[in-house]
Amino acid sequence: MHWYVDFKDPVADPDSVPTLFEWCGGLTALTRMTRIFYEKHVPEDPLLAPLFASMAPDHPQRVARWLGEVFGGPKLYSEQHGGYTRMISQHLGKALTEDMRARWVELICRSAQEAGLPSDPEFHAAFRSYIEWGSRLALENSQSGAQPPPNMPMPRWWWACDATPGSRVSAVEGQDEKEEEALELPAEDEPLGFEPHIKPLFRERDRKSMKFVFDLWSFEDVSAHAGEILERLEDGSMPCDRAWPPQRVAVFRRWVNAGTPATASTSGG
Numbered sequence: 148m149h150w151y152v153d154f155k156d157p158v159a160d161p162d163s164v165p166t167l168f169e170w171c172g173g174l175t176a177l178t179r180m181t182r183i184f185y186e187k188h189v190p191e192d193p194l195l196a197p198l199f200a201s202m203a204p205d206h207p208q209r210v211a212r213w214l215g216e217v218f219g220g221p222k223l224y225s226e227q228h229g230g231y232t233r234m235i236s237q238h239l240g241k242a243l244t245e246d247m248r249a250r251w252v253e254l255i256c257r258s259a260q261e262a263g264l265p266s267d268p269e270f271h272a273a274f275r276s277y278i279e280w281g282s283r284l285a286l287e288n289s290q291s292g293a294q295p296p297p298n299m300p301m302p303r304w305w306w307a308c309d310a311t312p313g314s315r316v317s318a319v320e321g322q323d324e325k326e327e328e329a330l331e332l333p334a335e336d337e338p339l340g341f342e343p344h345i346k347p348l349f350r351e352r353d354r355k356s357m358k359f360v361f362d363l364w365s366f367e368d369v370s371a372h373a374g375e376i377l378e379r380l381e382d383g384s385m386p387c388d389r390a391w392p393p394q395r396v397a398v399f400r401r402w403v404n405a406g407t408p409a410t411a412s413t414s415g416g
Contacts, residue, residue: 166219
């Protein structure tokens with residue numbers, strides 16, 4: 148729907164540091180991760196399934212709200228589910244083992260990757276550090292005779308050692324620009340085809356950002372939406388980070404005017 152309502156990302160304040168909640172994609176991304184974890188990985192795992200596979204249907208949403216609040220988001224878990232005291236009560240008497248804890252960490256991190264949470268080292272370090280810390284507390288509190296201190300505040304997690312986004316000089320920064328500079332455009336009289344001439348115009352990041360609508364590396368998808376794409380390329384609203392140079396827009400326009408041919412030898416799509 149973002150495409151059709153002409154949604155544009157707000158311009159970020161370069162002096163502000165996003166919370167982990169903001170950086171990871173908010174509650175939607177965390178819920179996507181917890182659903183993958185509880186609906187896909189837990190039921191198949193012999194260590195975790197006996198304890199976690201029969202949780203309430205809304206358990207993934209509850210865990211996502213917990214993580215969201217810990218990572219600096221809205222206080223949904225505290226307001227709707229009882230906060231830290233409630234979370235501690237869920238582990239009392241469960242007699243978790245170190246093997247179970249380690250598997251939980253492994254699978255939640257795998258779920259984060261599969262859910263498309265950020266893969267940059269700064270976020271991964273902060274995310275993993277909380278998962279390790281929190282899972283160890285859960286292990287301790289689950290043991291026989293454990294007496295967790297009452298009325299503790301909700302944990303608040305931040306970037307590890309202030310390793311925030313943008314604080315590190317990337318070894319591959321500018322790679323997209325280098326690839327674009329190396330892109331050889333077809334001659335003006337050269338017959339156009341999708342695979343050799345149109346698909347290379349779109350970067351992998353362009354494809355990922357539009358995947359929720361259609362696939363920019365798919366001939367069927369691009370030819371079906373060619374008019375809309377051309378309109379966006381011409382007005383500079385696509386790609387979202389910067390407009391194409393006129394020469395690249397001209398190649399796409401010429402392909403559309405030629406009938407969006409799949410290959411250079413055909414006359415139409």
